Amino acid sequence: MNHYPLRWAGNTTRKIKQKGNITLSDFDAIIVGGGLAGLTTAYLLAKEGAEVLLIERGNFAGAKNMTGGRIYSHSLEKIIPDFAGEAPVERRITREKISLLTEDSGVTVDYASPGLAVQGQDSYSVLRADFDQWLAGKAEEAGAQMVTGIKVDDILLENGQVRGIIAGGDEMAADVTVLADGVNSLLAQKMGFREELPPNQVAVGVKEIIELPAAVIEDRFQCHGGEGTAWLFAGQPSGGKVGGGFLYTNKTSVSLGVVCTLSDLITGAATLPQLLENFKNHPSVAPLVTGGKMIEYSAHLVPEGGLTMLPQLFGAGVLVTGDAAGFCLNLGYMVRGMDLAIGSGECAARAIMAAKREGDFSAESLSRYKTALDESFIMAEMNLYKKFPHFMENTPRIFAGYPEMASDLMAQLFIVSGQQSQPLYKKAGSSMKTVGALNLILDALKGVRSL
Template identity: 65%
Template structure:
């Protein structure tokens, strides 16, 4: 490693979507920017499930979807309640899902992140991969650089974009150690299949894709769920389970994954596929309730490091929030540079901009939902209830035929009518 400048305007720790976006925006405005990435290349350590909502990046790099290495545009949404022997699915297909500015895409981070980092480099940012930042330089209570690879480098401001388990933010006292109820463990496999096979099995055209979320037995009744995203010539298949809820689970997470793969509804979809990648990582789960202190003297925290993630059951969002926070951070630094003041007071412009953006507005809107999802009935009783109702509706045995309302109420009463009413009420309020 070598020193590229006596003092940078900004040093960014982490070259994920948050770090590279911030670097791109700052470099484009002429700032001297250094991005340091622990992995051997940007994206080598990013194991997200793989869905990008394009609205945030489209505003920064218009028409990026025409140039970026995206996989498939999501034109089919599926949400399933799954038991050990059944599947009840809501399926929505529409060309409206692919409209410009609102489209979402499946992505492989090992391809997408290098491309985004390249945009930052072309704008003028310098990227150094394969280096771990060991510590931050602090003088008189002001962050003024980093220590990495045995060298010290100074900067006016440091952006922490080093992921959900940001040890650097912990060292500064900006966040406490993560609690098990604040994060989930995600496991994911990339399963390679021929492009034509994927399109035939999921009824897709060449550029279309499916996003499929699962609730129920996939997480062995624990707080969590499964996902499946179609890529060009592979599937991203995985499970996410809250860490605190795994402690007393009789089924370990790797076994949950194996059970998911052999489920009779999933096995035909991945048949003859080859596992090309198996990974695990932490996922922020507590929404607004886990957002730490994100502004200090000479330092900002963005993306997963700031806990910016939303899981509302039918949608899981992280990358668009990371990009949105990066944009706000870049604007705050430009504001501070104009004032020649990188104190916490000046950089608090970041919080003001976040509050005005979709990032904080959405986090605040769904702030109650993580608590609602702690209800195990959602993962045990209700998937079975849905399956039992479907069984009653579609089973014709020549016996007495009950009115539809009685068939449904019969199953609802078995699950607990009052519990269902209370949970529906809480769920509506949480959303």
């Protein structure tokens, strides 16, 4: 094995060591990827006094990361109590809306409750460029070394044990390497931990950040100062295919986007940017963003296969966390990946510390990571919702059928033409005909079972 010092943008304090044939690790852990999963592991390990190096290919942590999005606070709250008091969160979400959209109409459920604002069960809109940099700062303060602008190209293997990473032809050794490199983890793929992502298990999201004055946001979205709204949309945004639209209020902007399954995009008529444009111009959406100025445009993959897309999670000297491990849940009415990324980052840190205490970084020792995941909310949630991705994929009426049905029913209730009205049960019956009463019952049963 040849060792060369890496040409880091930053300075690392440890150098490669070789004693006879034995390679001494430069670090206790090298973490690939400065998203929330990797940063959490780096922070927790550094706090315990471990020598940690985190390598991020973006120019700063968060530079390449994207979310809808809002973070459910519970997992980070456990690690950094009262984090929202110091972190650059945007708004605490106290109003939830879900809309079914046809081409020209919308039916909306609106939920507001003090329960949404209770610390530890609350959620916050965030902008990743700011939020990830804040967490990176915490990890650095705790003693983690951070190198940015460097892409890890490969994994260093020695007798079947992962011994570190290769970047730009240079090598760096560690007792444990953590793959926190996001949904399209080419490193996990290279390791044979997972196959190439199947297009029906991954979605693509595209998002605009649209600047608006805080007072306008609070008026339009009925929220008080500091509080905000999360709004998910089904039907028209994804062109009737598996996917949907989202809108999250930030302090002085809204995040507006569309997510669509890759397999549908490949065969669909419209491109994702076109779908976003159509969504932005929908009569229920256009007034929400009118007068705003687009200040950022981004796109990213989302893992959506649930339990079925979990890769091999650990091996000798290696762990896989966050999106790289497929830990993301899209339940239609909510998307959760960030709290799972943080939770899996914590499980990884615990497993590494236990392995370090014993000086044993074998696959068996690192299987503690899987045990910690099994005992955490992560595997409980992944198991609970394991049927949901299949339900979404095989129930196209959710995206093209039910929005029309709901709109038709509302039209029958609210549009007064002067013609003789029908009794309510007849109105409902005629609206249901668009999808069929039996389909409605079966889909409802399947939906309830998968949730």
